Amino acid sequence: MTAKLIGIHQNLDLVEISDMKTPEFQKINPFKRIPVLDDNGFLLSESRAINSYLCNEYAKDDSLYPRNSQRRAIVDQMLDFDLGTLNHPIMDYWYQCILRNNPHDEVRYQKMFNPLKKFNEVLDRYDFAAGMTFTIADVSLLASISSVDALGIGLAKYPHILRWFNQSREIIPDYNQINHTGILQIKELVGQWKGSFGLEFS
Known part of the structure; x- marks a missing residue:
């Protein structure tokens, strides 16, 4: 992307x-x-x-990854937030439950929600993850939130994330073309896993 x-x-x-x-x-x-x-x-x-x-x-300019040390530090901060705080429990749930075809783990499942709440609070203050412009922090976080969306967890309860999610997908050229096949495969995998255990998320 x-x-x-x-x-x-x-x-x-x-x-x-x-x-x-x-x-x-x-x-x-x-x-x-x-x-x-x-x-x-x-x-x-x-x-x-x-x-x-x-x-x-x-890159022709520094809009995606600012050269200014303070602005770049904010982007790096959100990249670290994604890797260590938001994405970690999401991937833990994916690997331990879905990819290994294990039953739903409520403890792991619940660990996803506090980071989502924190990210929603960030987006209440800013248009994008690291401020008012789109950066590579948004690219990474978009991948993480796409995994949440594929699980069928309703983003409507996080209105600022939902607004950002829709807006960010419009910014990336050919987003649907790039991700369409992968997203369909992931959703099919999740659907099969949910069906095996009679699960439904909201």
Whole structure:
């Protein structure tokens, strides 16, 4: 999504989960995770690091990742909030329950909601995650909130997140084209998992 925002062409290779365990992939990324960026032999993993690098290296201006140290620090703060506070319980629930096809875990489920409340409070004060303009913090947080949305958790109870979610998706060029297939696959997976255990979220 960041590459689209700054207007650079990319060649995408789809990687199956099973491929990440192969020796060939581990040579590319010893952490055995996606995404991985290969920029003419420079290899970089972790989406937030990749987004920062792309902005530093290729962006025509600093709107997505400000050069001003204080404004950049706020963006970094929200990137850290996403990674350590918001995204962590979301991914914990995904991995432990859905991807492993385990029953619903209410304790893990409830841990998602306080970070959502905090993010909603941030967006009550600002248009976007790090202030009044769209940055790479919004790109990362958009991925996290998309996972919440795919679970079927109603965002209407977080009106500022819902406003931001809809607005942010309009900003990213070809957002639906980029994410359509993946979102459908995720929602199908969630639907099958919910059906197995007779679950419904609101």
